[in-house]
Amino acid sequence: MTVFLIVILSSFVFSLLLFGIGQKTFQRMTWFAALLPISLFIYFSSFARSIMDGEVFNFFTSWVPSLGINLDFRLDNLALLFTLLITGVGSIVFLYTTQYLKGHPKLMRFYVFLSIFMGAMLGLVTSNNIITLFIFWELTSISSFFLISFNNTESPSRKSAIIALTITGLGGLALLAFAVLAAQITGTLSISEMLQSPEVFANHQYSVILMVFIFLAAFTKSAQFPFHFWLPGAMKAPTPVSTYLHSATMVKAGIYLLLRFTPHFQNNSYFFTTLLIVGAITMLYAAFQTLFKTDLKGILAYSTIGALGIMVFLIGIGTTSSITAAIVFIVVHALYKASLFLVTGTIDHQAGTRDVTQLGGLRKVLMPLAIAGFIAALSSGGFPPTIGFIGKDLIYEATLNGGLNPTLLTTMAVLTNILMVFAGLLVGVKPFSGKKPEALGEIKKPHFLLWFMPMILAALSLLFGLFPAMVEALFTKNITPLLTGEASPHLAIWHGFNLIILLSAITILGGIAIYFFWKPSHKKESGMLKFDAFAPKSLALKFADLFQRISYFLTRTFQNGYLRRYVLIILVLLTLVFGIHVFINPRIFLELKEIKALNWNEIVILAMMLVSIIFTVFTKSRLSAIAGMGVLGYTMCLIFVFYGAPDLAMTQFSIDTLTVILFVLVLYRLPKYLKLSNRTNRLRDGIIATSFGTFLALTIIEIMNENPIKSTTQYYAENAYTLAKGKNVVNVILVDFRGFDTMIEIVVLSIAAIGVFALLKLHLKKHEK
Structure with missing residues (x-):
């Protein structure tokens, strides 16, 4: 356990060590940072053989045993899939960044946040305790906030980071609510123990609330409609951030959560129906938006949302083939999307623009990058012999056997995939084809890391397509039975001529046709702006603006900086609470027989209290009022003494003495006489004070009549x-x-x-x- 805990925490420790290196020293050895994800990838790969054979590794360390919160980690097939993606793509991104941001004055800070984010994701996907999962979940939101706002001198970057943090933070609160409620229902915080009793979720009276919470958590993190709008805004971050967060890590956290807890809701049709509907709306909406975008990262952002919608859609179908398709598509999307992001980053780095309408002919200078972009585009569109082709065929196999309405499901999947083919070709092929516009000027050849890193990812898309047994042995063979209880379908690049092959051909031909006949332009993009008023982002921003206005009004009204206003509001509120309680449920009575006769010292103290109160209220001097309050406090001390509480009397005496001294020291420079407020304010204050005292006294009498809890x-x-x-x-x-x-x-x-x-x-x- 100690080794595994060190591995999980190593990213956080590494980020602290970077501060000790210093900015100038780090600039000369940026490659050093890449050793961390590479080492972690090798470490997690060492478990692959054992996990492929069905073994599961558990690591446990007690943390807060009194609350049931422990550092409990579990490495199974599903966790291994995500750890390899996190560390594998992370290694690529870390190396790529050494040249992409070379010489940047804040490069060390970038690696600090990137390391923290990687550690948070690793902790998230391996946590076997629902509370620690939530903690790492929130760490991903916080660290991604700093990554998205990396260019913090630019207003759009700051705004996008705040929106992303707000939306994902909302999901974090929902996840916490889910964790607490699930723990109360199952009696455990261990996720693996929860999985052993899925019927508890299905039959419990709060099962619907649990679904709502997990949906909010997953949909906000994985950018499902209508929470999707934070992801395109997050493209204001540097390209390595976009690559890492939005292809292989952060946006997949919601997908991981749904997959991990799918067995809990296996017998709940509402769970899968909701996922099916939300996923379908998201993938169609996002894929349609790619037709009108001209920024390469904008196209990739909406195609990412569409891909995430496909994953949720497949989980919502809820069959063995659909879960297998979702798992394979996670790998497919991570490889081609990360590659296309890095291709886009290199184009922007060398050409100075990401505008697809101004790009073309770059193959003459960036031929290796063009090859990587072409292969990634093929995988994105599902062309053989890439892994994308197998993933697309699995999607159609899942929809054709979906059960609810195979024709409708397949039609939606085909339309989405046609537009995804178009988006892939637009990013991976369009900048390199045709003639180079003169406006681009001279373009220099990039550092080999800027084309070699996306080439590695593109080559893996091709390798896994040619040898799908590698993906099957590593992931689907054991993950699908883990989630559905049934064996996964066999992965192969060719299953003969059938309906699925026909649908694949229609998809590819349809995407190519749109690519050649539909030309994105700024005019078309601006034409879509007239619908922005009804977009979820606009509605959310209007709500935020309204919320801010209401908050400003309430703040200026109730918290205007004057202490007397604060005290007044507090007393009015308490008076209402006590008054409503007294009138709705009156249980006030006094046993007169139990009231003892007053003796002479009590009468004297009572008289002193009344005189000091009247003196304090009607005096025109601040210092006199302070003295009157001091006398009142000392009379309270005498009451404690007479009733056998000398320790309380000494405490009260000390506090009153100190208070009087402090008031005198602070107020002695102020004017001697205080100009009193008008008669109306004095009458108002008197009514409030009298009402509060009356209802408080009645409440105390009621409490005295209750049987005290003696335990x-x-x-x-x-x-x-x-x-x-x-x-x-x-x-x-x-x-x-x-x-x-x-x-x-x-x-x-x-x-x-x-x-x-x-x-x-x-x-x-x-x-x-």
């Missing part, structure tokens, strides 16, 4: 001496049982005292005042 009292009384070696129960509670509370209170008071002392000792010159 807590008995515990402290029985254990004060045996555990804390103290005879004064109150002191033991403050110092031992609630020692941390007392310590924090002391710290707060100390900070306040230091602040007051600093203000008192502050001597400003005339021009500084």
Whole structure:
């Protein structure tokens, strides 16, 4: 366990070590950062043989046992798939960045955030404790925020990062709610133990709420409609960030969550129907949007949303073949999308533009990059002999055997894939074909890492297509039975002439036709802007603006900076709460027989209290009012003394003395007499104060008539001496049982005292005042 924990935490430790290296030193050895993901990839690959044979590795370390939160990790086929993608694509991205951002003044900071993000993703996909999964889930959102806003001097980058954090943060809250509720239902925080009792989820009264929570978490993270709009905005980040976050890691976290918990809802048709509908809407909407985009990263962003929609759509079909198709498509998409992103980054790096309408003929200078883009485009469109072809065939096999409405499901899949063929060709082929526009000027050959890294990914797409048994042995052979309980279909590049082959041919020919006959332009793109008012992003921003306006109004109304306003609002609210309680459920009565006759000292104290209150209310001097309040506090001390609570009396005496001294020190420079407010305000304040005091007194009388719960009292009384070696129960509670509370209170008071002392000792010159 120790080794595995070190591996998971190594990315965080590495990010801390980078600060010690220094910016200038790191600039000369950026390759050093790539050793981390490469080492992690080798480490996780060492488990491949054993996991292929059906073995599962569990790693456990106690963390917060009293709450059931442990560092519990589990490495099975599903986790291995994602760890290899995270570290494999991560190695490519780390190496690519050494040249893409070479000489950037904030390069070290970039690697710090990228390392933290990688560690968070590894922790997420290997966590076997639902709370630790949530913690790593939130770390991915936070670290991605810093990566998206890397160019923080640019307003669009900052805005996009805030939107991404807001949407994914909403999903994080939903995941936390799911974790807490699921733990309450199953009685465990262990995900593997939850999986052993899926019927508990299916038959429980809160199963619908659980589905809503997991849907919110997955849909926000994996950019499903209508939460998809954060992902195109996140393209403001540098290309390596877009490559890593939006092809192989962050956006796949929601897909991982759905796959991991699919067995929980295996018998719940609403679960799969919802996924089917949301996935279908997302993939069709996003694929259609690619027709109108002219920025290469914008095209890739919407094609990514479409691909994520396909994955959710396949999980929603809920059959063995559809789950297998989803798993294969995760690999397919990671390889071709990461390759196309890196191709786009190199084009932007060398040509200075990503505008597809201004690009062409780059094959003459960037031939190796053109080859990588061409292969990745083939895989994206499902051309043989790439792994994309096998993935597309599996999609059609799943829709044709979908059960609900095979014709409709297949039609939607074909339309989506046709547009995905178009998008792939537009990014991977269009910039390199035809003649080079004169406006591009001279383009230099890039560093070999800028074309070799996307070439590796493209070559893997081709390799896995030619030898699909590698993908089957590594992933689908054991993952599909893990999720469905049935053996996965055999992967092969050729199954003979059938309907699936016909659909594949229609898809490829349809995509090629659109590519040649539909030319994206800025005019077409701007024509779509008239529909922006109804887009989810616009509606969300309008809601955010309305929320901000309401918040501003409430803040200026209730929190205007005047202490008297704060006190007034608090008292009005408490008066309403107490008053509603008293009137709705009156349970107030007094046993007059139990009320003892007042003796002379109680009468004297009561008289002193009344005089001090009247004096405080009607005096025109601040210092006199403070003195009156001090007298009132001392009379309370006398009550504690007479009723056998000397420790409380001493505490009250100390607090009142200190309060009076501090008030005098602070207020002695202020005017001697305070101009009172008008009669209306005084009448208002008097009514509020009287009402609050009355309802508070009635509530206290009600509490006195309730039977007190003795268990807590008995515990402290029985254990004060045996555990804390103290005879004064109150002191033991403050110092031992609630020692941390007392310590924090002391710290707060100390900070306040230091602040007051600093203000008192502050001597400003005339021009500084």
